[in-house]
Amino acid sequence: MRVMQRETSDPLDPSLLHLDFATFARRVLAARGNPASAGPASDEQLLFFGVWESEGTPNLMASIGNTATGQSSLYTTPLDVRSWRSLAGEWPALLWPELEVADRLGVLPAGHPDPHPLLHPERHTLQSRVTGAGAFPLPLGPVRADVTESGFFLFDTIGEQIMHMQPQLYYKHRDVERLAVGRSMDDVTLLAERISGVTTAAHTAAYASAVEQACGWMAPEPLRYERQLFMELERLYNHAHDIGQLASAAGMTVAHAQLTRVKEDCLRMAARLTGSRYLRTAVSPFRFAPVDWPDVRTWLLEALARVDARLQQFVSLLRRTPTFVDRLVGTGTVERTWVPAYGLVGPTARACGFRTDARLAYAPWTAHAGFSVAVAPRAQGDALDRFLVRVEEWRVSVDMIRWLVSQLASTRPTDRWTPPEVNADEARGWGVGTVEGPRGRISHVVCVERGRIGFWGVRSASSWIWPVFGLATANGNIQTDFPVMDASFGLSYAGTDR
Amino acid sequence: MLANWLRAGVGSGRVTTRYPHPTFRDEDGCRAWHTVAAGGARPCLAAACDCAQICPTGAIRFRTDLLPEVDAAACIGCGRCIEACPEGVFAWSDRIDQAMRYTARAEDVAQRDWDELDAAAAGHLQSVFRRSLHVRHIDVGSCNACESEVLALSNPYYNFHRLGIFFTASPRHADVLLVTGALTPAMREVLVATYEAMPRPRLVVAAGVCSLHGGVFRESAQFVGPLDQVIPVDVMVPGCPPTPYAILRGLLEAATRREKVATHG
Numbered sequence: 001m002r003v004m005q006r007e008t009s010d011p012l013d014p015s016l017l018h019l020d021f022a023t024f025a026r027r028v029l030a031a032r033g034n035p036a037s038a039g040p041a042s043d044e045q046l047l048f049f050g051v052w053e054s055e056g057t058p059n060l061m062a063s064i065g066n067t068a069t070g071q072s073s074l075y076t077t078p079l080d081v082r083s084w085r086s087l088a089g090e091w092p093a094l095l096w097p098e099l100e101v102a103d104r105l106g107v108l109p110a111g112h113p114d115p116h117p118l119l120h121p122e123r124h125t126l127q128s129r130v131t132g133a134g135a136f137p138l139p140l141g142p143v144r145a146d147v148t149e150s151g152f153f154l155f156d157t158i159g160e161q162i163m164h165m166q167p168q169l170y171y172k173h174r175d176v177e178r179l180a181v182g183r184s185m186d187d188v189t190l191l192a193e194r195i196s197g198v199t200t201a202a203h204t205a206a207y208a209s210a211v212e213q214a215c216g217w218m219a220p221e222p223l224r225y226e227r228q229l230f231m232e233l234e235r236l237y238n239h240a241h242d243i244g245q246l247a248s249a250a251g252m253t254v255a256h257a258q259l260t261r262v263k264e265d266c267l268r269m270a271a272r273l274t275g276s277r278y279l280r281t282a283v284s285p286f287r288f289a290p291v292d293w294p295d296v297r298t299w300l301l302e303a304l305a306r307v308d309a310r311l312q313q314f315v316s317l318l319r320r321t322p323t324f325v326d327r328l329v330g331t332g333t334v335e336r337t338w339v340p341a342y343g344l345v346g347p348t349a350r351a352c353g354f355r356t357d358a359r360l361a362y363a364p365w366t367a368h369a370g371f372s373v374a375v376a377p378r379a380q381g382d383a384l385d386r387f388l389v390r391v392e393e394w395r396v397s398v399d400m401i402r403w404l405v406s407q408l409a410s411t412r413p414t415d416r417w418t419p420p421e422v423n424a425d426e427a428r429g430w431g432v433g434t435v436e437g438p439r440g441r442i443s444h445v446v447c448v449e450r451g452r453i454g455f456w457g458v459r460s461a462s463s464w465i466w467p468v469f470g471l472a473t474a475n476g477n478i479q480t481d482f483p484v485m486d487a488s489f490g491l492s493y494a495g496t497d498r
Numbered sequence: 499m500l501a502n503w504l505r506a507g508v509g510s511g512r513v514t515t516r517y518p519h520p521t522f523r524d525e526d527g528c529r530a531w532h533t534v535a536a537g538g539a540r541p542c543l544a545a546a547c548d549c550a551q552i553c554p555t556g557a558i559r560f561r562t563d564l565l566p567e568v569d570a571a572a573c574i575g576c577g578r579c580i581e582a583c584p585e586g587v588f589a590w591s592d593r594i595d596q597a598m599r600y601t602a603r604a605e606d607v608a609q610r611d612w613d614e615l616d617a618a619a620a621g622h623l624q625s626v627f628r629r630s631l632h633v634r635h636i637d638v639g640s641c642n643a644c645e646s647e648v649l650a651l652s653n654p655y656y657n658f659h660r661l662g663i664f665f666t667a668s669p670r671h672a673d674v675l676l677v678t679g680a681l682t683p684a685m686r687e688v689l690v691a692t693y694e695a696m697p698r699p700r701l702v703v704a705a706g707v708c709s710l711h712g713g714v715f716r717e718s719a720q721f722v723g724p725l726d727q728v729i730p731v732d733v734m735v736p737g738c739p740p741t742p743y744a745i746l747r748g749l750l751e752a753a754t755r756r757e758k759v760a761t762h763g
Contacts, residue, residue: 120683122684142685142688143636143688143692145667146665147645147649147665149642150638171684171688172637172685173684176718178719179715179717179718187554190714191714194643197640197642197644198642200643241646252503254503255503257653258507260649260652260653271527271528272526272527275577276575277531277647277739278646280738281532281576281577320499320502322499494642
């Protein structure tokens, strides 16, 4: 039995810092980026913002990640509900996280710019915000055409033009985080797999690294490789799905059919690797997946080459088809200033030209595996840029899987199968895990108490992006473009509602 | 450009499954997909261990003859029983298309539309609808894996259109309501409104452990209850998520249910 000692270069255990509200607010607001620059103006990122109920008293909790060092800090402040002041007026990224806290506690922060119930849509009816001649409210959802997740959109239109759009989510709020409290680390893995069913590997990898950090254990290199490989495979099928949905929204039926075929091929690769099409049970704390890497290497590389060729063939056709490209140009544009203002992440932020990617900051070793940030060269932030970013990320992920499987296949099985020695009954501590999922940065904050989960906070990528979805939809677009915008964002409802 | 698309599309070849044709075999190793656990054919004699407790959703029961049974409607396919059992009495089910007719459990809330019909009316409706089935899907609180599998039905591998099955945008055009997810309070009213909007007689297919049992979300304060406590269910499709084959089987079962009603009226 070996216990990996933490090395100096590895992220330090974030110690939980108890602050007064003013200092807490200053620390959180310091993580705002600079609207003027496309680079990371600040080294700090807000990874998590929520409420931690400790012994009956509520505390605000925030996790701030440092992109230069890859370390994460945890700050908390006792929440005096009578004097709770909203920070969302100063930083819109906090609009929804503050409303979530407000709904959990039943108290609104003073000065919140847009107070309304968020977690319980059945208690709230969105009001139309456009009045005057020709103004027409158009409700859409929660049950709408095609097979989609449940969410509601209220459009205010004048003619075809979308003047304003408000998304209403949380129809699928299952209270996953609170369900975890008091459960064993392994039982919570099952919940982490089902926060967003198509982001299983990324959520479980973030959860596992948070738990391992809380227990003072550092995942050995092959384990990190293995998890990264699963996450890249997950990115492949998600990107194939999103590009396929985009092709479908633009009426490209052949491309849609072929890209759904690519997605199915990727799901079958996942099933052949792990038994599960959605990579369930592939990632769990302290454990390797039962995959014989030297054995799978040959067929995995062959299958990868086949799906890559098919995707490239149809993407290159799409890029040369004017009726497709025209639908995407200038559609659902995300303004550059929104990226720092709302703390946007993932392909949505990179389509605006921002070099932000959790792999860059929290898994810098991936540079050896062929990782490079995919930033849209046009940096217009429209549907075309989000499409181009996904296409480039597909290529990067294919390269990374090739490298990772070669590394894993050359590791002797005995090295990989050493189980860690963790005394679960005594394990305690806080941990933060951050990974780059298909839609962007995913962070988990975990408190382990005597081997059980005492607190679990989850921020999925889509939860940062949803608040600008309405803004981008009403950014000079017409109703007919909505399917294109919807598909080009490709946001997750389940991951946000959780 | 159109010629390029035609060439690329036609040139990509056929991959469509033969399912549910009798000649369907193991395509691309699909028999090895982990779906649900199944109890073995032999009794477990090691009474000392606690596999019934190991199961996170309480799907394992022992019959009086110590033969272990796994309730497929509650199994999330985590594989813990298979991993833990020293006797090896559990195994992955090799049925990749498991779907069952609904059997009433605690309380059967409402009568099915089909039960109210006489044989002549059911037979007439069946002949009208026999060749096609229009499906309205509703997500009442899922993790999105079920939606991904439902969507897969229209990809070239499964291509459910060849069987005359189609998605429809409006519940008013739907024969079948396909429900996925763990029902939340916010979706309860929406679900009932969607069901009420459908023309009678209606069919309901509950797909996935969340809609049948609650799965990992069963203990959540936000979980209303299994679907059959809110609307009548005709066919149950187990799995977390169910495979596309299982969802297809569930829809086909729903279609044949009508025939049974018609003949036994």
